[in-house]
Amino acid sequence: MVEEPVIKTVDLNCYFGSLQVLKNLNIEIQPNEIIGIIGPANSGKTTFLRALNRLNYLHRTYTQTGEILLDGCDISRIGDNLLRKKIGIIFALPQVLPISIFDNVAYGPKVHGMTDKKAVSRSVEEALKKAYLWEEVKDRLRESAVRLSGGQQQRLCIARTLAVEPELILYDEPCSGLDPISTAKVEDAMQELKASYTQILVTNNTSQASRVSERCAFFLMGELVEIGPTKTLFTNPKDKRTDDYITGKFG
Amino acid sequence: MNRAKIRQHVAFSVLGAVTLLIVAPILLVILYIVINGAGAISWEFLTAAPRQGMKAGGIFPAIVGTVLLVIGTMLFSLPLGVLAAVYLVEYASDDLLTRMVKLSVVNLSGIPSIVYGLFGFTVFVLLLHLGTSILAGSLTLAIMSLPVIITASKEALESVPFTYREISFSLGASRWQTVRYCVLPYAIPGILTGTVLSLSRAAGETAPILFTVAAFYLPRLPHSVFDQVMALPYHLYVISTQVPNIPIEISFATALVLVGLVFLMNLVSIILRAHFRKKRLW
Amino acid sequence: MPRKISEFVIELCIKLSGYAVIVFVFLVFLFLLRDSLSLFRHYPLRDFLFGKEWLPISDPPKFGVIPLLLGSIYVTIWAILICVPLGVGAAMFISEVAPKPLKHVLKSLVEILASIPSVVLGFLGIIWLGPVLRNVFGLATGMCGLAGSLLLAFMALPTIISISEDALAGVPRTYREAAFGLGATRWQTLWRIILPSASSGILAAVMLGVGRVVGETMVVMMVTGNAPVMPGSILKPLRTLTATIAGEMGETVGGSEHYFALFAVGLVLFAITFSINFIADLFLRKARK
Numbered sequence: 001m002v003e004e005p006v007i008k009t010v011d012l013n014c015y016f017g018s019l020q021v022l023k024n025l026n027i028e029i030q031p032n033e034i035i036g037i038i039g040p041a042n043s044g045k046t047t048f049l050r051a052l053n054r055l056n057y058l059h060r061t062y063t064q065t066g067e068i069l070l071d072g073c074d075i076s077r078i079g080d081n082l083l084r085k086k087i088g089i090i091f092a093l094p095q096v097l098p099i100s101i102f103d104n105v106a107y108g109p110k111v112h113g114m115t116d117k118k119a120v121s122r123s124v125e126e127a128l129k130k131a132y133l134w135e136e137v138k139d140r141l142r143e144s145a146v147r148l149s150g151g152q153q154q155r156l157c158i159a160r161t162l163a164v165e166p167e168l169i170l171y172d173e174p175c176s177g178l179d180p181i182s183t184a185k186v187e188d189a190m191q192e193l194k195a196s197y198t199q200i201l202v203t204n205n206t207s208q209a210s211r212v213s214e215r216c217a218f219f220l221m222g223e224l225v226e227i228g229p230t231k232t233l234f235t236n237p238k239d240k241r242t243d244d245y246i247t248g249k250f251g
Numbered sequence: 252m253n254r255a256k257i258r259q260h261v262a263f264s265v266l267g268a269v270t271l272l273i274v275a276p277i278l279l280v281i282l283y284i285v286i287n288g289a290g291a292i293s294w295e296f297l298t299a300a301p302r303q304g305m306k307a308g309g310i311f312p313a314i315v316g317t318v319l320l321v322i323g324t325m326l327f328s329l330p331l332g333v334l335a336a337v338y339l340v341e342y343a344s345d346d347l348l349t350r351m352v353k354l355s356v357v358n359l360s361g362i363p364s365i366v367y368g369l370f371g372f373t374v375f376v377l378l379l380h381l382g383t384s385i386l387a388g389s390l391t392l393a394i395m396s397l398p399v400i401i402t403a404s405k406e407a408l409e410s411v412p413f414t415y416r417e418i419s420f421s422l423g424a425s426r427w428q429t430v431r432y433c434v435l436p437y438a439i440p441g442i443l444t445g446t447v448l449s450l451s452r453a454a455g456e457t458a459p460i461l462f463t464v465a466a467f468y469l470p471r472l473p474h475s476v477f478d479q480v481m482a483l484p485y486h487l488y489v490i491s492t493q494v495p496n497i498p499i500e501i502s503f504a505t506a507l508v509l510v511g512l513v514f515l516m517n518l519v520s521i522i523l524r525a526h527f528r529k530k531r532l533w
Numbered sequence: 534m535p536r537k538i539s540e541f542v543i544e545l546c547i548k549l550s551g552y553a554v555i556v557f558v559f560l561v562f563l564f565l566l567r568d569s570l571s572l573f574r575h576y577p578l579r580d581f582l583f584g585k586e587w588l589p590i591s592d593p594p595k596f597g598v599i600p601l602l603l604g605s606i607y608v609t610i611w612a613i614l615i616c617v618p619l620g621v622g623a624a625m626f627i628s629e630v631a632p633k634p635l636k637h638v639l640k641s642l643v644e645i646l647a648s649i650p651s652v653v654l655g656f657l658g659i660i661w662l663g664p665v666l667r668n669v670f671g672l673a674t675g676m677c678g679l680a681g682s683l684l685l686a687f688m689a690l691p692t693i694i695s696i697s698e699d700a701l702a703g704v705p706r707t708y709r710e711a712a713f714g715l716g717a718t719r720w721q722t723l724w725r726i727i728l729p730s731a732s733s734g735i736l737a738a739v740m741l742g743v744g745r746v747v748g749e750t751m752v753v754m755m756v757t758g759n760a761p762v763m764p765g766s767i768l769k770p771l772r773t774l775t776a777t778i779a780g781e782m783g784e785t786v787g788g789s790e791h792y793f794a795l796f797a798v799g800l801v802l803f804a805i806t807f808s809i810n811f812i813a814d815l816f817l818r819k820a821r822k
Contacts, residue, residue, distance in 0.1 A: 055421060060345055084423035091421075095414045097433065107432070111424040113536065164422060259720035263630050269622035270631075273690055274639060277646045280657060331550050338551030342544070348552075354814070355555045361741075361810030362561060362803065363748030365775045369782075369799045373564045377787070394557055401554070427540045455650025458750040458775075462782055484652045484751075491656045492755055499660070506653050517648050 004072055006031050006168055006198045007052060012066035014047050016059060021047045023222045025066070029168075034194055036213030036230065037202040040245065043219040045202040049170045052200075053087040054080055070168075085112060088161030092173040094153035101148070102141040104156055108164035123163050131159035132189045151182020158189060169193065171201045175208065187212050206246055210234050218242045281510070288507030291500035297508070301468065310505055312472055316385075316480035317454055317512065319473070320464070323389025324396055324453045329446055331393075332400030336442075339401070340408040341430050360398035364458035367395045372462040384477045388464025395459055396449045403445020407438040440527030444520050451516035455509065457484040483509040565800040572596070572793035581797060587761040587772070589781065589791045596794040598801060600763045604678070604771040605747055607764050608757065611682035612689060612746045617739055619686070620693030624735075627694070628701040629723050640695075647691035655755030658684050663756060670768055676758035678767040684752045689742040696741060700734020700820055701727055734820035740813035744806050750775040774802045 007029035014022035022044040029035055037045045047056060054075065056062045068075045075083055085108075097104055105124045114120055124141075128134040133155040137148070145156055154174060161169060171190070175183040190199060190212055203209050209216055210230055217227040218239070226239045237243045299309035335352075343349040371391030381387040411434050419429040457465075465485035473480045487505045490497045572581070576596055584597020627639050662683065663675030670679075704727045712722040728735075758770020759780060772780075778795050785792040 108422040262720045266626035270626040334550035355558045365750040
């Protein structure tokens with residue numbers, strides 16, 4: 001029995017002003033998978049991610065055509081608030097609000113209406129545990145989040161996303177600013193989360209993609225060139241361009 | 252030294268002299284007022300009501316009047332100005348209406364103060380039947396202060412890092428929630444500084460209050476916002492031009508109190524700005 | 534859902550606040566117009582705009598705006614002649630020559646000047662400047678156009694200095710580096726490259742200074758002598774548009790021709806400052822690009 005894909009795009013085209021950034025994208029993301037999106041800079045990977053939770057619309061020149069379906073439902077019919085609750089995003093550079101660690105994680109539940117203090121505390125604790133950060137911060141939840149290291153801040157970002165209980169998590173080059181140990185911790189967290197969440201990982205780091213993801217998609221200049229199981233894509237790509245990128249001829 | 256260097260020395264010296272020509276009078280003016288006015292400043296002067304047609308007693312009612320007007324101005328202009336700035340920065344799209352709003356802010360800032368006085372008289376004093384009152388004066392000064400507050404608030408809002416908004420939106424917050432929790436709290440320092448500065452200007456204005464609130468000799472304090480009131484700038488104007496035989500020290504002292512009040516407010520604004528710059532979180 | 538409703542209300546208030554600004558400008562214009570038109574019902578517009586006599590209490594009263602307009606223009610021209618060279622020069626010094634600590638001190642002093650209330654300067658004009666001018670030029674009275682121009686120039690300096698300084702500082706560093714690379718001295722760079730590139734900003738500064746001067750009331754009312762006649766020499770008393778409104782409003786009866794005439798003067802003033810600020814804003818936009 002084939003499950004319904006979590007995400008399905010139909011002929012998605014994205015434009016910033018007159019510049020077309022994504023061309024005719026047709027892709028399906030399966031439940032509970034970790035799919036890697038690789039490709040050189042400016043190939044539309046970030047735009048793809050941000051089209052899913054409609055963050056592209058924060059830019060005043062953005063337009064798109066085509067459909068994006070979340071669990072079979074056209075996302076333009078879902079309100080932005082609900083959509084972004086279901087789809088969380090981790091940005092490339094760890095961005096935390098200059099408030100306490102606790103308040104950073106509690107922000108999501110708060111804006112979605114959770115008022116019971118005990119429930120909020122529980123959400124925060126669970127989220128921090130799932131992000132592998134709880135042990136390191138449990139005694140200093142009231143300290144400012146800006147005092148954490150880069151790796152800790154990035155896991156804090158994961159925690160705050162988890163606190164609103166999404167079903168899909170997007171990662172936009174999340175480890176690009178982190179040292180190898182922090183990177184390993186983030187990748188570990190992603191593996192643990194696989195059981196309950198679907199994850200899309202955009203990365204410039206092909207070795208990370210091969211470590212973490214089961215399927216991989218190669219984007220080049222706004223087009224989806226090839227998509228398939230990670231092992232196959234890396235060892236036996238069907239398209240020459242994919243091969244060139246992976247072997248390092250460009251990008 | 253070659254010709255070009257000589258020319259530079261001469262040119263820069265001229266520029267320096269020009270600057271000195273401007274800066275020296277500023278200091279001299281302040282000194283002049285302080286020296287001539289300090290003598291008449293006494294506790295009685297500052298806290299007593301005027302007597303004998305202003306020839307004796309103090310200017311307390313004028314000080315109170317100015318303070319009341321400043322408070323009134325703030326009550327009306329601050330909320331409206333901040334909300335308008337929030338609109339411009341967080342809500343407005345790039346269309347004709349927005350450009351008109353921005354143009355209107357520029358226009359409001361260019362309207363002469365006496366025209367505001369006429370407007371305040373026609374609309375607040377007459378049309379709305381408020382009479383010459385603290386209320387009418389405050390409303391007039393508030394409209395006049397609006398552009399300054401809007402501009403300062405706009406800058407404060409724009410200086411909040413965009414990533415804060417991005418984080419908030421990505422977690423599913425609404426636009427108002429984003430503004431309320433992730434933008435406004437960090438813009439408050441700039442807004443406060445700009446507001447205090449704007450109010451210090453309002454405190455020194457005479458033309459807008461000429462026909463809307465100011466009275467000359469009111470020994471008793473106002474009872475309600477519908478009362479007339481004395482005000483420091485108007486007071487100085489009248490004793491300089493229309494009342495003979497006032498001892499000159501009293502005029503200087505009044506000028507000193509007014510300048511002192513305005514400078515005090517400026518100082519508060521500067522201290523606020525420095526304080527918040529130290530605490531800056533980004 | 535109560536949260537949705539309260540959010541809707543707040544966002545409505547925000548939008549209304551934005552539009553309110555437009556409404557205010559219109560209202561000011563409208564109310565000026567309304568009362569001005571009441572004048573023109575009985576008094577010919579041409580006599581107002583081109584009349585050379587302002588005699589509101591004569592019988593029949595004459596409301597010619599030319600003497601007042603010329604009074605404003607004279608005072609403004611002299612003020613600008615004084616404060617533009619001084620202001621731009623000071624801006625050049627502060628922006629390009631002064632070392633950092635001195636720069637901060639100077640900018641603070643200029644800010645202090647900007648905050649001195651106009652009525653205080655008018656007071657000093659009466660007490661000190663007037664008698665000085667009377668002695669220096671041997672006049673009957675020191676309350677003349679020049680006294681106004683000098684004080685107005687002093688008052689407009691902060692505007693001119695700060696906006697010109699912004700314009701000069703905004704010239705891209707690459708221009709300076711290119712000039713130095715070619716061996717130019719700092720003065721040559723300043724005079725031939727930086728100053729011309731900052732010209733739109735400086736022009737905007739001048740226009741905003743003009744707008745400030747034209748709109749100033751208290752100083753001119755206190756020191757220019759209040760003689761609403763066709764101005765001759767700048768050393769004689771004259772009357773500006775602003776001082777007329779402020780000075781005569783207290784003497785009119787609401788609803789009288791004189792009362793409406795003052796609103797008409799206000800309308801002229803509004804039109805002048807509106808145009809000046811509009812043009813200045815165009816220059817500022819051009820400078821920012």
